[in-house]
Amino acid sequence: MLVDTNEAARRLGCAPRTIRHYIATGILPAVRLGRRRWRIESHDLAQLLKPTERIQI
Template sequence: MGLPTEYDPDQTFSLTTAGELLGCSTDTVRRMIARGDLKAVRVGKRLIRIRRRDLDRALRPVTRVDLVSARSLEPDADCGVRRYGSAQSGSRSA
């Protein structure tokens, strides 16, 4: 099934199609649902569907606050990796 051509807020989509519409993977869509960022409904025991209106609600404009918050989450230059000196690296005993 291709992407929709007409807008219908009640139309439902599979996780795969929702990912295509959002420009992300199915795993990302699942994580958004698990975090509560995206509403979804279960149809029967296995099928998960997402309404178009809920996809629209999950999308929001990026604000300056978002950019500042994201910058504070960037790793340090050393990425938290401990660096061992050459004297320590050969000191392991078997």
């Protein structure tokens, strides 16, 4: 399911501007619809919420 930047921000608990930053830097893949509209796959959002494995040195 595709969600817009506002819904993605709500799900992640951040500002829509943060989502746009993630898209611009390649952290979050998204599809552009028109000039300023973005859609993000729900499973890509879920990947951001997954805890990452910590490596101790």
